[in-house]
Structure formats: structure tokens, C-alpha cells
Amino acid sequence: MSLVGARVLRKEDPRLLTGQGTFVDDIQPVGCLHAAFVMSSCAHAELVSIDARAALAMPGVVGVWTAADFLDYPDLPGGLPELERPALARNRVRFAGEPLAVVVAESRYQVADAVAAVEVEYQELDSVTDVTLAAGPDAPLLFEHHGSNVITKVPMLDDLERELERCDQRAHLRLVNQRCAAVPIEASACLADWGVEGLTLWATFQAPHHLRNYLATWLDLPQNLCRVIAPDVGGGFGAKIPWYPELFIAPLLSKWLRRPVKFTQTRSEAMVQMTHGRDQVHDVDVGFDNDGRIKALRFIISQNLGAYPDPTGLGLAVLTSWMAAGCYDIAKVATSFRTVVTNTTPVAAYRGAGRPEAAYSIERMVDLVALRTGLDPAEVRRRNFISPKAFPYKTHNDPVVYDSGDFPQALAECLRLVDYEEVRRRQAATRNDPDAPLIGVGLSCWLEIAGFGPNGSLEGFGHLASWESAQVRIHPDGSAVVFAGSSPHGQGHETTFAQIASDELGIPFDRISVRFGDTATVIQGIGTMGSRGVPTSGSAVKMASVTVLGRAKKIAAHLLEAAEEDLEVLDNAFSVRGTPGKKVSWGDVAWASFQPLRLPEELSAGSLEERLFMESPNFSYPSGAYACVVEIDRRTGRITIDKMVLIDDCGTVINPLLAEGQVHGGVAQGIAQALFEQVVFDPDSGQPQTTNLIDYLVPSAPDLPDYVAGRITTLCPNNPLGAKGIGESGAVGAPAAVVNAVLDALSGFGVEHLDMPVTSEKVWHVLQGGQQ
């Protein structure tokens, strides 16, 4: 029976359910010191002085270090020349919360006391937090030597003005994709222990090898002495890929102090220090005919980078521009973007990273076309879809060739499950009833780019390469261990990769372990991001398993004195087809594989092991159709999600239970972006206003609906599993469905657009007939 596709319970659960998981802060070595940062209280300032005398005199305090103590070390890696981020702010601070000094003490309470006792004197400078203002002529500059806050700029060759004019109609929206915080429930944490045999760094991180490679270089330490371990990781969502000061500073402190040094970030610190996501402003123009056919699309993107350009942050707008046209066949598409620094927390990947922004805007524009033409939004989508026969589909950008999909089918399935006609009927019937809630239904036919694996695709974000590695090893008793290059943070790799290996090897699921996250045991790895776990890492596991099985068959054939072609693997044994009883167990084959005297000539001892670096010829393109039904209270503006239907196409599904979990989690974050979440800075002072979970509204259980999840399947031709990836889909697809639903409910009130988060307050203003 095939395990791929089966609802298999997770291998990782028993430990996580009994308190036996190992998160960084759970590791408590004897003699461990605690480090914490003094953070800038200004958004933009010259540093005048840092006075640590009082702190140094406090009980348990070991020391205080500032930028001056790290002059022998470079700035944090991966930045642009002249625009790098220093490990600790040097002379100039560029965002509130930027670390200025690091304090070390014997206990976490003592270090917190001491941090509060460090006195910092600033000379404040004007600050700017808004991307449009920052790009303007009079903005205060973050990097004077650069001459502008605009860091990169990719103009369009043709602004499509003529095409837009030629259409029956044209429409424009400025869409703000607000800044969000990833908020993994485990904030940043690391533990460094630098002893005579080198450094071990435990870090809650999505890409431990990536960190090892850069950290060793930064420390000028050979990689054999630099071990990075990502143990159990409490969520990441993109915010555990960037370089944070603690990852570099804690190792040095451990070296200097000859003791283990731990850093655990508080939530208040995390809200300003962990990278944020989104924060794009789009100016979108569409030209369309009265029949709803969209002929031209102009899509201009401004990306707020925060205070320092992060390598991923710089790439977000590229991904948005690639995916600007979504699942539509639009004759003329032009995109351009600029990236801009501001006095805010740096921006990098957050679940979806550039694609939710694209999907949201194009799906809002399609609804606007429906509104202007008087056509049903579902019909406008159908009239513009790329045909299922058009794949591989070349887009307006060369590297982007959509692999496969069936957008009409996904939409049809979605409309069926949401009972579209019935919702529309109810909506019409209650529209003029002042006591009934307003009903709205919103669609989102989204498409994203995932499976980051093609050569060059991650190098641009500062990674070593884009393959993913797997190593499959058979023990002498016929059990197996799989070493995976990508290390998870909740995705369930231990389960899905064991399912894949079990199917290929014919070894029972329970006799396969999956290991990852340790640079001392896993040969190389890139990381878990960009919905690449199954398409790249899973495919690597599959192909390495295929090779190992091939060799095992040779050994089995040799032992059975049979022809390889006649063997089949059944019930953990190799048997000769048609000759019942002539068989040898996997355990016997594995045992023999270590005994040269029992091996066929072409094999040597230990050959039941294979390592493989999986490259992909192209990306994958997960897609889907989501529908949201909302009810709005006419008196209060309160929005309730009545129904959320999710049709996903992620190609091959390894484990439907885990795939559904990924969709739910992503959708929850998408709904949260649509309705609740927004990182806010005071526009005058640059002070962050959302520095805890009271001001930043991460939804809890009563705030979110049940989901109706369904699926269609078109296979991805670009990897041996046919999988497209599922980790980010929900976050890509959900926001537009929710916002479209709210605006649909408000369609009688003369409002064409509301920016996220669409709060009850904004809706209430519309209902009052005022401007929002």
C-alpha cells in the first residue's frame, strides 16, 4: 500500500505532546550566562554616548559591550555594499529597537535589570517610516552617502499608456499591502557554546547550514569547528532566515567569556527586532473591454525595506512583479518596482514573501473590473483565465513559465462548495432588510510561485545554492535513516519524508527515522522556505531512496541467485515473483551489505547509502480558488466570516492531514492580514506602536472560522514527485477573498476599495456614509 497520499499520524507528535521537545531555551547547560540587548529608543539618531557604569556595578553582571568592541568583525553578511547592517549600531541608529549594546549577566532577571540601567544619549534626527514619503525629495536620508532612500529601481520599458487608452474602459487603484509581523510563538533564541573543540550554536532558525556557512566566515573559523543546530523550532514563517545580531554576537561572547551564552528574545523585543513582512504599495492600472476581458495591466510596486536592505527583502518586489498577472491571460503586462529604506524594522520574508501581495492586488482589480462592467466576479474570472491547455505558459517575465493548472475547474469546485447561487440569492433577498446583516461573497483565484529549487533562484537571496540534499542510509538490520537538508519548523518533515522513503524502499514507516537541522550530521542543506520542502527536499529523498533500493536489489538477487528483474519488494522483504517462499528479508540484505564476502562484485561494503543534491529545472506554481462569505452588522460594522471555502492545487499530496494543516495555518494568517493585523509606527517620531500581542492583533480561536477545504490536482512536471508545495498557499489566497467579500457586502454604499486591515471601524464609517 502506498503511504504517499495517506493520512499518516506524525512521528514528531509524541515528543511535542509530552513536553519532551527540545527548543533552544530548553537547553540549560551548567554555567550558562544570559545576554540581552540595549535597544535604541529613537527611530533615527546619532549615538552620543552609552554609559554602562551603573549596569556594570549591578549584581551578577559580567560585562557590557558596544560596537567599539566588535571593530575586528565585519558588518552582518548579505547586505549591499555601503548599506550593510552593523551587528550593533555604530554612531547612527536607524530604527527604534535596533540593538546598541549587549549586556551579559548570570541570570535572565539580572540581565534585564542591567539593560534597564544602561544610559544612552542620542542626538535625534528627523525620521521617515512611510515608503512614499521616504522616496520623496525632502525625506531625511538614512544613508547620506547613498544620496537617496531609494535603494533599487527597476523601471518599465513601456508604460502601456497606449494599450490602456485603447480599451473600452480603464481603472486604477492604489493598494496598500500593510506591514505584518510573522509572530512565531517561539521568538528568537540562541545558545552559543565555544569550547576548545570549537563552537556549537543552537538557534531557532529555518536554515542552519546557511547560518553555519556565513557565521564561520564572519568569525574566520573553519567550518569543521563551527556547528549549528536548529533543534525543535517554534514556527518561523520567514522571520527565522535573516541574520540577526544575536546569532553572531552570542558566539563571540561565549568565546571571550569561556562559558555558554544564551539569548532569548522577549515578545516585546521580537515585535521590533524580528523582520517584518509585506509593506508594499501598489499602483495598478487595468485596461478592459465592456465584456470584461482584461487587455492591459500596469503594476507599479514600492517596497518598504525598513532600515537595512535584507537580501530577501530586496527580492520580494521581484517576486511580486513576476506574479503580477496571476492566473489570467493578459496580452500586455508591464511591471516596475523600487525598494526604499525607512526608519523601521527591516523587512524580509513573511509566509508568501512577495506573492500574497501580487495575488491580493490582481484579485482586487478583477473585482473592480466586475463592478465597473456589471458582470459577476466569477464570470470575469472565467473570461480571463489562462486555458488549462495553455501550459507550459510563458508569462511577461522570462524566468516565469507556469507549469500546470486548471483554474476553471478550481473555481467551479469552489463555487459548488460555497453554494454560490444560493449565497447570491440570500444576499439579494436580505439587501433591503434593515434588520438583516449585509451579506458579501468574495472570490480569490490565486496562483503563486514556489518550489524554490532551480539553480539561481535562491542564490539571489544570498543562499549558497538552490538544490536540496538528502542522504539515505540503511542500518545493518534493515532500518533506515534519512538525513534531510531542509530542516522544518512545524511542517512535519519527519513524517512526510519517511512516507516518501518508505514507499520507495519498501521499508516500514516505523523503521525509518528522519534527521535534520544539525550541520555536524547533515552534509549540506539550504533550508525550509518558499514552499520547497516537498518539491525539492522530498524529491531528493525519493531519488536517493530509488538509488539505494536499486543497489539493495542487486544484493538480494545475488543472495537469492535470481535475476534482479524478477524481484519485488513486499512486506519488508525481497521475493522472486512467481516463486513463493524464495525471498530474503530487508534485514538480511542490509546485513549482507556490510559483508564483502556476501556481496556481488560490483558493490562494496556500505553501499546501501546514497546522498543526492536535487536540482529542479523550473519552479512549481501552486494555485487555487478560495471563497469567503461574510456577514456585516449594519449597526456596528462588525464582520463575521460565515464560510471559508478553500480549493487548493498543490500537485501530489504526500499527507492530506498535514497538507490541510498547512492550508489552515496559512489561511488563518491571510484572514488575520485582511481583518486584524498591522504593524504601526508613529509617523512623526517613528516609534513602533504595536510592540506586544495586545496592540498587534494576532487572532485567537474565537476570531477565526471553520474551513471547508477541497482540492483539485494537476501535477508539477518539474520534480519527480509532481508536488507543488503547500506551505504558503493559504496566506497567498485568503486576503483577497476576505476583502472582496467585505466590499461585495458594501456594494450598495458606493465604496470601491478599502485597505487592509479591513476593520469594523472602517466598515462602520462606510455604513455611516462618511469617508473611511
Place this chain on the structure above:
Amino acid sequence: MSTQEWTKAVTVTVNGRRETREVEHRTLLVHLLREQLRLTGTHIGCDTSNCGACTVILDGAAVKSCTVLAVQAHGHEVTTVEGLSGPFDGLSAVQEGFRQEHGLQCGYCTPGMLMASTALLSEQPDPSPEQVRHALEGNICRCTGYEMIVRSVRWAAEHSDGATP
């Protein structure tokens, strides 16, 4: 001031064992559990009592252990995730429910969710999905989107046989 004036011996019954430790007056229960008793299953996810990752059961009621001083727990009974057990291969019905219905992904919020759910079921053995959502209002999960957590608790309700959840 000498450290003596800042510290106090507290005795807490944790998972059925009486434990006495010297703590600072300001030591939070969660730190007593995690750092002095080495029960690291109870997690910390915030510093404003909003996330619920630190939820434990104190004298039968779910509390956020980051909001309780260790000295306040003196003489009381605390159950942490390490103290749950039951008929499902050693797991309680709630733990097994989370496994069966995929109520956890990264597992960081999970101990808090388990303890809040356990406290709910001991008061209300057959809660509706809405009641489950309401009871877990103080616990944030960033991974699951909650529906599978609700299903997990319902699974436990259906498999508890009236015994301790």
C-alpha cells in the same frame, strides 16, 4: 540588601511531587518550573500574558504561569504537560486527540493548549466547538488556524469515557 531578603523557600506540589526551592520574590512560576525544576515542557511566548504558551493547571484551574509568582504557588498543586498521562499509549485523551486530529504543527503553543483543554474538559466534558474556541481564547497558535485544535479537543471529549481527560 543581601540576597537573603530577596529570596524565599517555596514548596509546591508539581505533578504529584512535593518540591522545595529557594526563589527570588519576583521569580515567576514559569521560571521556577522551567529553570529550577527543569520541566521545560511549559513554554514562554510573550511578556504580556497574552499567548497562553505557559498555561499550567493550578489547583484544578488553568492559569498562565507567567502571571503567577512562584511564591504564590507555595502550598499549592501544579500540573504541567509532563504530568499528563492516560490510556492512549501513556497519553491522555487530550494529548491523543491532538495527535489524531493534527492539533499541533511546531508544537510550541501545544503544552499550553493541552493544559487549557484539559482544564476545560474537566469542567465541561462535552463542549461544543464554539465553547472550545471560547475556552481557548487566551491561547495563541500561529501554525494551525485553530480548527484542528478544536477537532482535537472534540476527539478527546468523545474518547474520555467520563474519566479524567
